[in-house]
Amino acid sequence: MQLSPKLAAKIISEVQDVVKEDIILVDINGIIISSTDESRIGSFHEGATIVIKSKQKLYIDQIKAQVLKGVKAGINMPIMFHKKVIGVIGITGEPKQVEPYADLIRRMTELIIQEAYYTERNEWEIRGIESYLYEWINASSVDKDFLERGFMLGIPVYDTHVCTLMELEIHTLNNYDIHRIQKEIIELFYSIFGKEKHFIVRWGQERFLVLKKMDASYKQNYFYSQLNDLKKRFENRYKSTLAIGIGKTACKHMINKSFKEAQKALKVARKNKGIVFYEDLILEIILEDIPSEMQKDFLKRTIHMMEKDQILIETLQHYMNNNQSIKRTAEEMNIHINTLHYRLNKIVELTGINPKTTEGIVIFYISLLLLNSLNR
Numbered sequence: 001m002q003l004s005p006k007l008a009a010k011i012i013s014e015v016q017d018v019v020k021e022d023i024i025l026v027d028i029n030g031i032i033i034s035s036t037d038e039s040r041i042g043s044f045h046e047g048a049t050i051v052i053k054s055k056q057k058l059y060i061d062q063i064k065a066q067v068l069k070g071v072k073a074g075i076n077m078p079i080m081f082h083k084k085v086i087g088v089i090g091i092t093g094e095p096k097q098v099e100p101y102a103d104l105i106r107r108m109t110e111l112i113i114q115e116a117y118y119t120e121r122n123e124w125e126i127r128g129i130e131s132y133l134y135e136w137i138n139a140s141s142v143d144k145d146f147l148e149r150g151f152m153l154g155i156p157v158y159d160t161h162v163c164t165l166m167e168l169e170i171h172t173l174n175n176y177d178i179h180r181i182q183k184e185i186i187e188l189f190y191s192i193f194g195k196e197k198h199f200i201v202r203w204g205q206e207r208f209l210v211l212k213k214m215d216a217s218y219k220q221n222y223f224y225s226q227l228n229d230l231k232k233r234f235e236n237r238y239k240s241t242l243a244i245g246i247g248k249t250a251c252k253h254m255i256n257k258s259f260k261e262a263q264k265a266l267k268v269a270r271k272n273k274g275i276v277f278y279e280d281l282i283l284e285i286i287l288e289d290i291p292s293e294m295q296k297d298f299l300k301r302t303i304h305m306m307e308k309d310q311i312l313i314e315t316l317q318h319y320m321n322n323n324q325s326i327k328r329t330a331e332e333m334n335i336h337i338n339t340l341h342y343r344l345n346k347i348v349e350l351t352g353i354n355p356k357t358t359e360g361i362v363i364f365y366i367s368l369l370l371l372n373s374l375n376r
Contacts, residue, residue, distance in 0.1 A: 003027055003079065003087035003113070008034035011089075011112050015105050021074070022092040023105070028052055028085065032070075040070075047071040048088035051078050055085055057102075059095040074098060077106045081113055129153050130201055133209065137259045147253065156199055156211065163247040163258040164210035164227075165203065165266040169240045178205055185234065192230050209259075214250040220277065227275050243269040248279040287369060295370050303367040305351045313371075315343045316355060316364055324361060 008025040012034045016023055024035040026048035032040050046069040051058045058076040065073045074092040078085045089109050091098045132150055136142065136157075150157035168185070182202055189200050189210070197213035212223065223246075231242045245266025247258035261278040269276035287295075306312045315333065319340075322328040330340045347355055354360040 003033065005033045007113070007116055008087070010116075011109050012036060014112055015108050018105060018108070019091060019098070019101060021098060022072070024090040024092075025079075025109075026076075026088040026090065028087060033087075043070050045070045045076075045088070045090070047076045048090065051076045051088045052085050055080075059099075061095060075102045077102060079106065079109055079113065081110065081117070086113070125153075126202070129155060130203070133201060137256050139254070139256070142253055156213065157253065159211075160214045160250050160252040161199075161211040161255060161258065162214055162250055163255055163262040164212055165245050165259075165262045166208045166210065167243045167266060167270060168206045168208075168234070168238075169242075181238065182208075188233060189230060192226055192233075211255070212246075224275060224277075231275065241273045243273055244275045245269045246275070246277045248277070283366070283369065287366070299367060299370055302351060302353065302363055303371055306347060309346070309350075312343055312347055312350070313368075315340065316347060317368060319344070319355060320361065320365055320368065324356070 003025065008027075011025060012023055016036050022036045024032050024037075024040060024045065026045045027033050030045055030049040030052070032043050032045050032048075035041050047058055047060055047064070050068075055078050057078070060068065060071055060073055060076065062073050065071050071090075072092045073094065074090055075095055075098055076088050076090040079087040079089055089106055091102055091105060132153055132155065136146075136150065136155075139146070147157045168181070182205075185208065186200055186202075189198070189208075197215070199211040201209050203209040212218075227244050227246075231244065234240075234242045243266060245262045245264070245268070247261035247265065249258045249261060251258045265276040265278040265281065268281060290298075303313060303316075306316075315329075318333050319329045322332060326337055326340060330337045333340070344355060347353070353363055355364050
């Protein structure tokens with residue numbers, strides 16, 4: 001563990017509220033890397049080199065301050081980590097006056113360093129897991145050694161899983177807030193699902209990958225209710241949306257198929273900001289694979305020919321919602337049946353497509369799906 005300028009600046013920020021005197025942090029080379037007096041940063045501190053060698057507290061009075069290079073009257077203390085000196089903290093002032101709280105400041109500093117160390121180590125472990133999962137998902141085959149490596153990382157590679165992808169709308173936040181929310185989301189997830197049958201990791205800044213264990217106790221309705229609970233609690237807390245896509249194929253050892261299914265389900269879920277199971281998708285799967293330019297061209301030749309008369313598009317939507325029932329559509333729209341017939345005939349006149357035929361209603365059904373998708 002090294003005392004970096006960034007960590008040193010954080011320590012100064014944390015402890016400067018405790019004392020009014022100037023504080024410095026010095027690295028193992030005797031260079032001041034952070035200070036409440038910014039003019040001292042980068043200068044050599046001879047008193048710190050004495051502390052590094054002796055591992056003992058050094059009191060600097062006015063006489064020593066005139067002899068030692070780059071020092072002021074005060075106290076210098078070694079910063080210990082795993083029984084090694086990794087730096088020095090100095091407090092300016094009369095030694096006898098600052099001594100009562102000098103050790104407290106040192107202890108606070110060491111606690112901050114320990115916290116930073118374990119946070120950094122945890123981040124490296126998380127990155128190792130994320131890297132392994134990325135490799136696993138993109139692998140065309142795996143061997144026993146690969147699976148054993150995953151097992152050693154704590155990944156339940158020998159269980160059967162389906163993949164779930166969750167996407168948060170948090171791109172307006174700064175990196176610190178995103179990191180904090182990521183940790184809170186993982187904690188919230190495990191508080192709802194427990195750790196026995198589930199595994200969750202970050203999958204980029206705004207996504208999470210969930211491995212859901214598949215066994216005899218799995219019930220889709222219950223899994224949905226848990227996801228819905230997570231979604232509501234997240235959205236209430238952060239005033240933002242959460243989209244969730246769930247794969248279909250239960251995979252053991254190879255999870256890329258379930259992952260790709262979850263990706264497609266998430267693509268649909270992102271548009272309606274909901275929870276989508278891949279197995280519930282039928283037409284949407286085909287439509288999602290159609291290039292956007294082809295979708296736009298299809299809309300130009302169908303529903304966009306009515307775009308100057310939005311009431312016709314609205315009528316068409318009601319007509320399909322009521323399974324092409326003239327009577328129910330007219331009642332729902334509170335219009336006369338003759339008015340409805342006039343609008344449907346107007347649609348035929350503008351587009352050349354008759355919504356009363358099987359072919360026509362299928363074309364308009366697809367058109368409205370694409371239109372609603374693009375609008376979202």
